[in-house]
Amino acid sequence: MTENSRVPGGGRPLREWRDRHGVPHQERRAAPRTDEPRVQxxxxxxxxxxxxxxxxxxxxxxxxxxxxxxxxxxxxxxxxxxxxxxxxxxxxxxxxxxxxxxxxxxxxxxxxxxxxxxxxxxxxxxxxxxxxxxxxxxxxxxxxxxxxxxxxxxxxxxxxxxxxxxxxxxxxxxxxxxxxxxxxxxxxxxxxxxxxxxxxxxxxxxxxxxxGPLAPVELWRVSTERPAPASSRLDELTLPDGERAWVYSPGQVEAPTPLLVLFDGQVWKGVGLPEILDIVIAAGHLPPLHVALLDSRDRDHRWAKTGVPGGQVDTVIDHLLPRVRANWAVDPSGDSTLVSGQSLGGMASLWTLALSEGEVQHAIAQSASLWRFDIAEPLLNEPRWRSLELQAGTCEGAMLPTAQALEASLRADQRLGHRTVRTTGFEAGHDWAVWRANLINTLADRFRPQTAVQQA
Structure with missing residues (x-):
């Protein structure tokens, strides 16, 4: 087994990227993992x-x-x-x-x-x-x-x-x-x-x-009562350069809703996110919101276009956001726009925060591939985002300590100002079962004051 086979993308050449503002960013390679959990x-x-x-x-x-x-x-x-x-x-x-x-x-x-x-x-x-x-x-x-x-x-x-x-x-x-x-x-x-x-x-x-009995709950399984059939829709959206997305809309809404952008949208479709949103919105765990799910297609396309300072990040900023804001009942402000991703998608969510010039002001980065680029300076150099939630599993090698180090680095710099950065660790691995539950819980925590007002 070669050293390169032990790390993500180990067989691919490294390159220097230039973001949409012309700033160079050198791609890095992950270190081989050495702290595998033992079976007890x-x-x-x-x-x-x-x-x-x-x-x-x-x-x-x-x-x-x-x-x-x-x-x-x-x-x-x-x-x-x-x-x-x-x-x-x-x-x-x-x-x-x-x-x-x-x-x-x-x-x-x-x-x-x-x-x-x-x-x-x-x-x-x-x-x-x-x-x-x-x-x-x-x-x-x-x-x-x-x-x-x-x-x-x-x-x-x-x-x-x-x-x-x-x-x-x-x-x-x-x-x-x-x-x-x-x-x-x-x-x-x-x-x-x-x-x-x-x-x-x-x-x-x-x-x-x-x-286990102390694992974070899956909110869509909490209620024993099933909600009435939802009037939500999932519409496919064709984007330039062969990209595509799906837009989840919660049905008839009384006012423009927040917008969540998700990378690896085809996976989120496959894990039942539209149906889960129907349940948690009907149960009052989340307010109505729209979700744009960007398709990462296949392994090669994902590696080349997701998690880099360009590619699908530019697609989101230049095409996805304007189209969704023009054609769906979403609040167009950056403060009502969130982005999230997992692994390479988690890195893409950080690049979106750093490069969107305030068009996206909140990110939930789950198990982000922070080894691939140094993202601290791009985040600090962009003053218009407001909050960053970093999440990683205790059994993901260096991912959790690296996320904690990024938080510490951001907090130590006066450029961060009053913006919010938080790292949360979970007993977990690199796992869609974990990301799904934690994303819904994180959104519920974020919107809890709003849902409480709607239910009053």
């Missing part, structure tokens, strides 16, 4: 209970018959009851960790008579150095497979499960190098057939979602 695997309650009667000299309290065949019969009944109970609960089953108040025991159970090996890929705690630690254990004498991990009670994570049915070792055991091992476990995986919720990733792959 434990013998879970199900596995311990199952094996109890099989230990030498052990006798389960369930076994009350005479020695011999009667014991075996009752032991089978005990296993049957354990299996029934386990299969009645969705995956993952989460219980308090008796040894750590901040963590929980997450147990998965799969029923598969023919599998030779099953592996669990969890974003972000899959350890490529020893993939066997993420393999399920088959419970003796059964078709049940289980694994129990000690994870943060505040974690939200997407995950996939891959089963291997062939002779020989599964591919995740034989692959070499970080990326190859992760792909060998993740890409053949499927959503959990016993999971509850799923989400689609950047390129359409579907994963299941697990969330």
């Amino acid at each position: 695997r434990v013998v879970g309650p199900l596995e311990a209970a199952w094996r109890k009667g099989n230990e030498p000299g052990a006798q389960s309290s369930v076994i009350t018959g005479a020695a011999g065949d009667g014991d075996h019969l009752v032991e089978s009944e005990r296993h049957s009851l354990l299996a029934q109970e386990a299969l009645e609960r969705p995956n993952p089953h989460i219980e308090p960790d008796p040894d750590d108040s901040e963590r929980s025991l997450w147990t998965w159970v799969i029923e598969d008579a023919d599998a030779r090996a099953i592996v669990l890929w969890v974003n972000p705690v899959f350890d490529f150095r020893d993939a066997r630690e993420a393999e399920f254990t088959r419970l003796p004498g059964s078709d049940l497979w289980t694994i129990c991990l000690r994870l943060s009670s505040a974690l939200r994570a997407s995950y996939r499960i891959a089963s291997w049915y062939e002779e020989g070792p599964p591919p995740w055991r034989t692959a070499v190098g970080r990326r190859n091992v992760i792909l060998a476990a993740r890409d053949p995986g499927l959503p959990d057939p016993r999971g509850v919720h799923t989400i689609r990733g950047s390129w359409g792959q579907e994963s299941s979602i697990g969330a």
